[in-house]
Amino acid sequence: MRHPPRSVLAAVAGAVALIGSVTVPVVTASGAAPACSVEYSVTSQWGSGFQGAVKITNNTAAMSSWSLAFDFAGGQKLTQGWNATWSQSGTTVTAANESYNGSLATGASVSAGFIASWSGSNAVPTSFRLNGTSCNTAVEPSPTPEPTDPAEDGPPVLxxxxxxxxxxxxxxxxxxxxxxxxxxxxxxxxxxxxxxxxxxxxxxxxxxxxxxxxxxxxxxxxxxxxxxxxxxxxxxxxxxxxxxxxxxxxxxxxxxxxxxxxxxxxxxxxxxxxxxxxxxxxxxxxxxxxxxxxxxxxxxxxxxxxxxxxxxxxxxxxxxxxxxxxxxxxxxxxxxxxxxxxxxxxxxxxxxxxxxxxxxxxxxxxxxxxxxxxxxxxxxxxxxxxxxxxxxxxxxxxxxxxxxxxxxxxxxxxxxxxxxxxxxxxxxxxxxxxxxxxxxxxxxxxxxxxxxxxxxxxxxxxxxxxxxxxxxxxxxxxxxxxxxxxxxxx
The missing domain is CATH 3.20.20.80 (Glycosidases)
Incomplete structure (x- = not known):
């Protein structure tokens, strides 16, 4: 119902100056693990561009497809990428699996790379979302739910x-x-x-x-x-x-x-x-x-x-x-x-x-x-x-x-x-x-x-x-x- 109104890699290789890799650390707590881990690296940087990479590790149930999202914080603009289908809307960058690397078993990792432009700042993204779930953030194990008494007046499992x-x-x-x-x-x-x-x-x-x-x-x-x-x-x-x-x-x-x-x-x-x-x-x-x-x-x-x-x-x-x-x-x-x-x-x-x-x-x-x-x-x-x-x-x-x-x-x-x-x-x-x-x-x-x-x-x-x-x-x-x-x- 409606509502009330209201590959270019070779071309840039000669201009690239290799810099130290910048990796986002995985934050964990004692006895807890993140649902997913993402390592973000700036592997090369030159006057107006840089090459980056992400390594995604799935720590939860196996998935048949994946989509990683993160936000550029320094005005960077994605120009191309590989090993994933890359896109950018505003500051949000999305990398979705290709047909050959969609399966991601528990504990498995996949890597993808990209090239982007930058000016003034090349700030590292601070948050990542895999299939909508936040990564690199410790999640305490959920307590085992108490069995539901069928006599209790709650909604049924249908x-x-x-x-x-x-x-x-x-x-x-x-x-x-x-x-x-x-x-x-x-x-x-x-x-x-x-x-x-x-x-x-x-x-x-x-x-x-x-x-x-x-x-x-x-x-x-x-x-x-x-x-x-x-x-x-x-x-x-x-x-x-x-x-x-x-x-x-x-x-x-x-x-x-x-x-x-x-x-x-x-x-x-x-x-x-x-x-x-x-x-x-x-x-x-x-x-x-x-x-x-x-x-x-x-x-x-x-x-x-x-x-x-x-x-x-x-x-x-x-x-x-x-x-x-x-x-x-x-x-x-x-x-x-x-x-x-x-x-x-x-x-x-x-x-x-x-x-x-x-x-x-x-x-x-x-x-x-x-x-x-x-x-x-x-x-x-x-x-x-x-x-x-x-x-x-x-x-x-x-x-x-x-x-x-x-x-x-x-x-x-x-x-x-x-x-x-x-x-x-x-x-x-x-x-x-x-x-x-x-x-x-x-x-x-x-x-x-x-x-x-x-x-x-x-x-x-x-x-x-x-x-x-x-x-x-x-x-x-x-x-x-x-x-x-x-x-x-x-």
Whole structure:
């Protein structure tokens, strides 16, 4: 849903003067080890340029792909590199694996080199991120979690079993609740991390509606701490805020769904939400430059808590850029150089692989094309999931194309017959609830899941929004969802 406004090496060899290697030390603590280690070296330097190298060591679970990011602090500009795909955006440099060196076993290392220009200062970068995880920083071993008492009133660990979501005991479960928007746009706009309070009282108010699920939209640039985002709202500060909200949602017995909403990549084609390359609006597809790193980091953060659900990408719309529906679905699954999209796309298969590459087995949701409103070929292009824990996500508003029972019967019912189906967003821009009443009945009759958009105090005719106050006071639109959830779960 949209939101309220707001090789040249030989040529330079003769000019190179070899200097002492400058290496960033690895900082460790007694009994602790960094998740990854990076040695950065300036191996040669001349009047306006220098040659550098990085050696990356993976100290965690084996990974099938890697992406290293760091920030130049002295105005340096990357010109070329080798043994990795190098790029620079602002001060942030990214080195992603080549096809031949993507596998990085536990304890294994890989090296890559580059040439860059400099003037005035050639300061050494001080922080490095491998697949979104900070390197060279000691991490104390996490304590072994206490076993969860199945009798405790907490959210279940969910898995896909046939076309149902089931808990550890095999009982069928439904995700019924709301979206909590804010984490996708406030940070990139420099206005905070969440829109409105996310304290215990506000989360308790959601539970008071008898919701059992809260979907939390996120921004990849804020999570990864890219240099374009105010550091107050990015990186560790952003991640910790998300983890805190997830913990509050769980404390009230609700399932947290973390979802990637806004991403990097410039798109100015049909139905573009903005012309900005940065993650300041909904893009037609995720980007290969940052999104796999985002999901690897998110998965590493929550892989030991399988009550957390992963929603890969909010509302894909490659169909607005491509010439044919087949091209759109191929782009959706396989990514790459998609027609009409100017950046390299990360397909749903890439994102599933990024999550599973961390060892995470959490439930994954994948929305279809046409802003997740079209699932007509979802089964044909379904990504392969080695964990077998994948569900289809669908969004619907009264102004969408597939907004009537005839369409639902013809395109949704076949999907729901084979895999779990979750309506990640339902809503209408009428400030009433007649449309979502129809949606909820159709989903109730089939035992399916749905989440209302959105638990924010916006104008319900343009948002739409469920509440007029964070104490849970509903709008006329929100009254329909609140009363329905209470009737189901009261």
């Amino acid at each position: 898995r896909a079993s046939g076309n149902k979501l089931v808990d550890a005991g095999g009982a069928t479960r439904r995700l019924l609740g709301v979206n909590r928007s804010g984490g996708e746009f406030m940070c990139v706009q420099g206005r905070g991390i969440f829109d409105g309070p996310v304290d215990d009282a506000s989360v308790k108010a959601i539970a008071g509606w008898k919701a059992n699920t809260v979907r939390i939209p996120l921004n990849e640039e804020c999570w990864l701490g890219l240099s374009t985002i105010d550091p107050v709202y990015a990186g560790a500060n952003y991640i910790n805020a998300v983890k805190d909200l997830v913990a509050k949602v769980k404390a009230h017995g609700m399932t947290p769904v973390v979802e990637l909403h806004w991403t990097y990549g410039q798109y100015t084609g049909n139905s573009a939400g903005c012309s900005d390359v940065h993650a300041s609006c909904q893009k037609p597809m995720p980007d290969m430059q940052y999104t796999p790193s985002f999901w690897a980091s998110v998965a590493n953060t929550f892989k030991n808590d399988r009550t957390v659900v992963f929603d890969l990408f909010n509302e894909p719309y490659p169909d607005r850029a491509t010439s044919t529906t087949t091209q759109a679905w191929q782009c959706w699954r396989d990514g790459g150089n998609c027609p009409g999209i100017g950046y390299e796309v990360a397909g749903m298969q890439d994102l599933v692989d990024s999550v599973r590459g961390t060892g995470a087995t959490n439930l994954i949701l994948a929305g279809g094309i046409a802003y997740s409103n079209d699932l007509s070929q979802w089964l044909t292009y379904k990504p392969a999931d080695p964990a077998g824990n994948l569900a289809a996500a669908w969004h619907v508003y009264n102004f969408n194309t597939c907004a009537n029972e005839s369409c639902w019967n013809s395109t949704l019912a076949p999907v729901a017959a084979q895999v779990p189906l979750v309506a990640g967003e339902i809503g209408e821009n009428t400030c009433a609830h007649g449309f979502i009443d129809q949606v909820m009945k159709w989903f109730d009759d089939r035992g399916l899941s749905y989440l209302g958009w959105t638990w924010n105090t916006w104008d319900c005719s343009s948002g739409p929004s469920l509440i007029s106050s964070y104490d849970g006071t509903p709008t006329a639109f929100g009254t329909g969802l609140r009363d329905h959830l209470r009737a189901l779960n009261g």
